[in-house]
Amino acid sequence: MGTQQVLAQAPAKINLALRVGPLRPDGYHDLATVYQAIDLHDQVRATLRSDPVVSVETVDRAGGPVAGVSDDHHHLAVLAAQSLRARGGVTAGVHLHVRKNIPVAAGLAGGSADAAAALLACMELWGLGLDRAELLGLAAELGSDVPFALAGETALGAGRGEQVRPLTTGMATTWLLISSAPGLATPSVYTQTDRMREGSAVLQPQPPHLPDDLLAAVRSGEVTRLGPLLHNDLQPAALHLRPGLANVLAAGRAAGSIAGLVSGSGPSVLLLVADDAHADAVAGAVTPVARAALNDVQLRTVHGPVAGARLVSRPSGSD
Numbered sequence: 001m002g003t004q005q006v007l008a009q010a011p012a013k014i015n016l017a018l019r020v021g022p023l024r025p026d027g028y029h030d031l032a033t034v035y036q037a038i039d040l041h042d043q044v045r046a047t048l049r050s051d052p053v054v055s056v057e058t059v060d061r062a063g064g065p066v067a068g069v070s071d072d073h074h075h076l077a078v079l080a081a082q083s084l085r086a087r088g089g090v091t092a093g094v095h096l097h098v099r100k101n102i103p104v105a106a107g108l109a110g111g112s113a114d115a116a117a118a119l120l121a122c123m124e125l126w127g128l129g130l131d132r133a134e135l136l137g138l139a140a141e142l143g144s145d146v147p148f149a150l151a152g153e154t155a156l157g158a159g160r161g162e163q164v165r166p167l168t169t170g171m172a173t174t175w176l177l178i179s180s181a182p183g184l185a186t187p188s189v190y191t192q193t194d195r196m197r198e199g200s201a202v203l204q205p206q207p208p209h210l211p212d213d214l215l216a217a218v219r220s221g222e223v224t225r226l227g228p229l230l231h232n233d234l235q236p237a238a239l240h241l242r243p244g245l246a247n248v249l250a251a252g253r254a255a256g257s258i259a260g261l262v263s264g265s266g267p268s269v270l271l272l273v274a275d276d277a278h279a280d281a282v283a284g285a286v287t288p289v290a291r292a293a294l295n296d297v298q299l300r301t302v303h304g305p306v307a308g309a310r311l312v313s314r315p316s317g318s319d
């Protein structure tokens, strides 16, 4: 075991479409989704420990603390390392240094990205030879979005989202991503969705499915065809829980974005734009509205699709 330190990164995800089936007796929902990985990454640096301990420290881009993530056994990178350690019969431990760029509880699956990056980093650090199928199986046990964080690019998601199938597309997308605080807890957005559906006459298809014209648009690579087909079944609940998000979506429409939607369980908002210059123009118009309607607003221009989790370097020894 010569390697002492390994650096890995994993991307945030967005859902170009997210269809949610009815509540299952086991408390889960079936999903049908089109995932896309975007160029917003968390990094995990794994350093070998000779004692059998998995420890973690999480910092933001400036090296400061990160609100909403506790450096304990609930941390998804720690859970990933522990499950891999048990699977591989590893006696050593690891220290995980997590640098978060992906906003927390934002509907961007940042925790899943950290889990995926930790899996790759620790596999390399501990010299484990899991094949891709074993790794994806472990990832699925850790969380519904973790297999996609490994796969990246553009993919179909089924089951709870953990069954991932790559989707071939020449489509490159540019988005204005508007994040705000506090985050929204994913379970509360699903519960609110169920509640709002109870009083509705609209029957939810079981299992949920994606419309053919959406898949054709994604395959075509034509962003303007995709715009009107973007869809998120969790959006009404997210808007109910955080009404200011509707102001941002309306401001995006008024500013000429191609389309807009809430990302996953929110509260991030995604405005589809033609290119970086278009993103800047839309940002100029949307920023004052977002700042008036929401707290701790940050705007970023992001692009998809990008590769899934990968090793960044394999240095041996220290920094």
Ligand code: ATP
Residues within 6 Å of the ligand: 068, 069, 070, 074, 075, 076, 077, 103, 104, 105, 106, 107, 108, 109, 110, 111, 112, 114, 115, 145, 183, 184, 186, 264, 265, 266
């Ligand atoms: P989901 O993947 O359910 O859509 P999300 O993208 O909205 O979730 P995440 O940032 O992945 O949100 O985190 C959800 C919750 O998971 C957080 O509120 C936090 O308490 C917990 N958590 C545990 N580990 C991490 C981590 N490494 N990064 C972020 N959150 C984490």
